[in-house]
Amino acid sequence: MAKSQQTFSKSEKEKKRLKKREDKRKKMEARKLEKEENGSEGIPMAYVDHNGNLTDTPPDPAMKVKVKAKNIVLGVPTKEESDEDPFDPIRTGKVSFYDSSKGFGFIIDTETNEKHFTHVSGIIDEIIENDKVTFELEKGQRGMNAVRVKKV
Numbered sequence: 001m002a003k004s005q006q007t008f009s010k011s012e013k014e015k016k017r018l019k020k021r022e023d024k025r026k027k028m029e030a031r032k033l034e035k036e037e038n039g040s041e042g043i044p045m046a047y048v049d050h051n052g053n054l055t056d057t058p059p060d061p062a063m064k065v066k067v068k069a070k071n072i073v074l075g076v077p078t079k080e081e082s083d084e085d086p087f088d089p090i091r092t093g094k095v096s097f098y099d100s101s102k103g104f105g106f107i108i109d110t111e112t113n114e115k116h117f118t119h120v121s122g123i124i125d126e127i128i129e130n131d132k133v134t135f136e137l138e139k140g141q142r143g144m145n146a147v148r149v150k151k152v
Contacts, residue, residue: 092152095131107135107146114144122147 046054050063091109093116098105103120105127116137127133127149135146 089136090134091137092132092134093146095127095129095133098127098129100128105129107133107149116144116146117142118146118149123149125149125151127151 044056046056047058049055049059050065091111093107093109096106096108096115098118100120105118106115107118108115116135117140118135122138122145125133132152133149134152135149137144138147139145
């Protein structure tokens with residue numbers, strides 16, 4: 001006696017496929033009925049007016065702004081030079097903490113009130129807490145470090 005080629009999993013997959021097809025057909029019929037009852041034509045159209053707002057009316061073509069291709073600039077805009085550079089390499093600050101035995105401390109920038117780490121290797125003059133100092137910033141492992149620190 002020959003065994004059936006139809007396995008249990010094949011028949012289950014076939015049942016699922018047929019059920020899915022039937023559900024899809026029912027949803028389509030329900031949408032058609034709702035359309036006939038409400039008189040709706042489906043999803044309403046939304047337009048974007050010249051200010052970028054969503055509206056239900058088409059935008060007025062007279063309000064459309066024309067942009068010439070030659071006026072479009074690609075790339076980074078050129079930087080205008082000013083007399084006073086905000087990123088002056090030499091900054092002033094106050095020593096908020098310094099441990100001479102461990103060889104590190106922190107300096108608070110007077111302009112930005114940011115706290116910067118400083119190490120004994122970047123200190124030129126001997127400093128203690130509350131000293132007014134000048135320093136330069138350099139990128140370190142965990143942020144900007146104060147280097148070339150001098151007493152004012």
